[in-house]
Amino acid sequence: MPLYRLDARFPELFPDPLLTNGSSPACFGGDLSSERLFNAYRLGFFPWFSEGEPILWWNPDPRFVLFPDRLKVSKSMRPYFNQQKYAVRYDTRFREVMEACRATFRPGQWGSWITEELIEGYVGLHEMGLAHCVEVYENDELVGGLYGLALGKVFFGESMFHLRPNASKFAFITLVRRLQLEGYRVIDCQQETAHLKSLGGESISRTDFINLIGEAVDVPVGRGKWA
8 A cells, every 4th residue: 555645735635544554654754743643633643752863653453452341450550549659630731741752761762753753743732722731640640641632522531641650550540531431432552562552442344433433533522621
């Protein structure tokens, strides 16, 4: 399949996702503006590249997702909630959460795709009430969290970090429980990891994923910071 080149002049233009490569980058180029990110996620595209490389856009097949009602909470995590080990807040330190995710070392990864340009694009979406973060605190110290994009009844997860044991899992489980109560249909996890699989993540075909988000991203919901 071809590798499509995006035109920086037209942030709304993306190819048909089902005509793009599902095992390598689908597109390259463009920019990381809030408008382009918004249009990308509506079609299942997301940016992932190393600093210094061209901007690469992915739309993998299969797609790794988690359905909120299929969340698995291990026995080892239950004491964290029963004992209220951590406190959780939403949307009070969005930029700091992104910067903490950027600083997180991941095995086999040199540098980070979370560039300054990407942070600015997401901060713009946050100011529009579309991008959100979950913050985990221990004694008022930020020790874990995650961020992502909420469109309609789909949450597109992006990255997590933790500075204390299981703090990112605590953030994720808390988020999934909230989304389940609010009727979200699916959480996009992008690609499989052992961490997310242990929490109930599963692979579905890209066709199923595109059909699923096509029905859910346009569900009317209120924008704004989460309380």
